[in-house]
Amino acid sequence: MNLTAIKAIYLFEMARFFRTLTQSFISPVISTSLYFVVFGAAIGSRIQEVDGIGYGAFIVPGLIMLSVMTQSISNGSFGIYFPKFIGTIYELLSAPVTFLEITIGYVGAAATKSLFIGLVILGTSALFVDLTILHPLPMLLFLVLTCLSFSLLGFIIGIWAGNFEQLQLVPLLIVTPLVFLGGSFYSISMLPPFWQWVTMFNPVVYLISGFRWAFFGAADVPVIASLGAISLFTVICVVTIGWIFKTGWRIRN
Amino acid sequence: MDQILSVEGLKKSYASGFEALKGVDLNVESGEIFALLGPNGAGKTTLISTICGITNATAGTVRVGGHDIYAEFRAARSLIGLVPQEINLEPFEKVINTVRFSRGLFGKPKNDALIEQILRDLSLWDKKDSRIMELSGGMKRRVLIAKALSHEPRLLFLDEPTAGVDVELRKDMWNVVGRLKEQGVTIILTTHYIEEAEAIADRIGVISKGQLLLVEDKAKLMERLGQKQMIIELQAPVTEIPEGLASYDLQIAQNGSALVYSYDVKADRTGITKLLSDVSRAGLVLRDLQTKQSSLEEIFVNLVQEETA
Known part of the structure; x- marks a missing residue:
């Protein structure tokens, strides 16, 4: 394992993040605050409790997941798409590194950035609502796994994308709807039975449910199912990347 | 090595x-x-x-x-x-x-x-x-x-x-x-x-x-591929190659004020000595003399043209 190379990639990617640290920090703070103003204060005051939790607090896990998932995908895809776009990928391909090492470097950096943003949102939320985290360690585990798996998905998208439009396509057309319909802002039990059944095919439901359980102890689906779903998702991403690297698909023409 | x-x-x-x-x-x-x-x-x-x-x-x-x-x-x-x-x-x-x-x-x-x-x-x-x-x-x-x-x-x-x-x-x-x-x-x-x-x-x-x-x-x-050329510049221009030099592979250049002789560098006899004495025998007066070796560029163009021909 070429640890020096992994470290070089990771630090180089993180440097991009630190260059724009203010933006990276301010934008999640502002968007979270806006969500709380709209959903927490304006609408939330008319909504009773959901699953015995105040609505303002109820949306916190979903809010974090929403940002973490979209940020992970955009970080993960941009990180590898950018070298492809500006041509610096030649260096990665000609270096004595395996694709596993490249992936660890890029995905590790992407996941770190989204983890940071997730924690910033959590901190901002604590300013608006009274938050208690029932299971802190599982909460962190879910958060880290989500950062990792969605950064991996982003990485795949970044390799697949041939232009900037395609880079936006998957997040916009698939991920955002899945996240919004995945129970970020409501409990699945609030839906009619048919839609509850349909929702069970949305993988994001399991992640948000598990994450919410870590906060409040209440969940739409069993925690073990959530853990299984995110593990399965991570494995699928890892296998896909393994295949990409073995065949050189979209990279070594 | x-x-x-x-x-x-x-x-x-x-x-x-x-x-x-x-x-x-x-x-x-x-x-x-x-x-x-x-x-x-x-x-x-x-x-x-x-x-x-x-x-x-x-x-x-x-x-x-x-x-x-x-x-x-x-x-x-x-x-x-x-x-x-x-x-x-x-x-x-x-x-x-x-x-x-x-x-x-x-x-x-x-x-x-x-x-x-x-x-x-x-x-x-x-x-x-x-x-x-x-x-x-x-x-x-x-x-x-x-x-x-x-x-x-x-x-x-x-x-x-x-x-x-x-x-x-x-x-x-x-x-x-x-x-x-x-x-x-x-x-x-x-x-x-x-x-x-x-x-x-x-x-x-x-x-x-x-x-x-x-x-x-x-x-x-x-x-191997280099052809050399000798350019003989004359005091007085000529309109045609003088009779005494007809046996050489000469070309008139610069409106008759120069003669160009092409020869192979690797050949045993380049014929330069004899040519020069024949030039003076033909009554031509030299102004300058220079030789030119074909550059890689010319070699290269020849090669690629041969390939595509």
Whole structure:
């Protein structure tokens, strides 16, 4: 394992993040605050409790997941798409590194950035609502796994994308709807039975449910199912990347 | 001398069916400067990209320093430095950070003294904290070289290093190449500037349409294919070749004020002595005399034309 190379990639990617640290920090703070103003204060005051939790607090896990998932995908895809776009990928391909090492470097950096943003949102939320985290360690585990798996998905998208439009396509057309319909802002039990059944095919439901359980102890689906779903998702991403690297698909023409 | 690079039967075809390399065999000795000449689209960059691992070969084997580029890719690639043709650099990053990154990527431990030396050698030291986007085109090209040298390669590929570069920088680049050669680095450069190959290469390979047409020592190549011309400038112009000189292969040039004699340098008798005495016997008075050897450019154009004919 070429640890020096992994470290070089990771630090180089993180440097991009630190260059724009203010933006990276301010934008999640502002968007979270806006969500709380709209959903927490304006609408939330008319909504009773959901699953015995105040609505303002109820949306916190979903809010974090929403940002973490979209940020992970955009970080993960941009990180590898950018070298492809500006041509610096030649260096990665000609270096004595395996694709596993490249992936660890890029995905590790992407996941770190989204983890940071997730924690910033959590901190901002604590300013608006009274938050208690029932299971802190599982909460962190879910958060880290989500950062990792969605950064991996982003990485795949970044390799697949041939232009900037395609880079936006998957997040916009698939991920955002899945996240919004995945129970970020409501409990699945609030839906009619048919839609509850349909929702069970949305993988994001399991992640948000598990994450919410870590906060409040209440969940739409069993925690073990959530853990299984995110593990399965991570494995699928890892296998896909393994295949990409073995065949050189979209990279070594 | 040992072989740093050996290429056997290397083929590359693209999904479209286009054959970029049609079975290339090439051996490069350690420490030499090898120039790969060829017109645009001949396969120069494809050959380099395949050796460096940027594109996958369709068939054939490549060994760098004795290591197979696929089976022992870590050992093989550690020896290679690549300066690509396009200026591919991260625009927002600082010069020194991109160079440090390259060293790290190749798994070499941090060595700031070495990085400083490389940047100084390339006159980049005072630009080390500049962002890449603030640099001129020539400076960016130097950064690419610095990146390639940062991990101390034994085999350096320069893909069109001086394309679109001004004369001064080109000379600088040649000096850098010379210094590297002194340090024992093997250099393979592609170019379509013949003068470049002529100025710095030890051996020359000519590639066209995915095939190596020839590989030869530069001096030998020029000697083998070189035609020499002697230009005899006359005091008084002539309208036709005088009778006494009819047996020579002469042509009238410069509106009759010069005669051009073509001969083969390698021939036992060039016929120059006899020609000159016959010239004075014919009553012609010389104003000046010069000889001209055909340049690599002419050799190259002839070769490629023969191939396409």
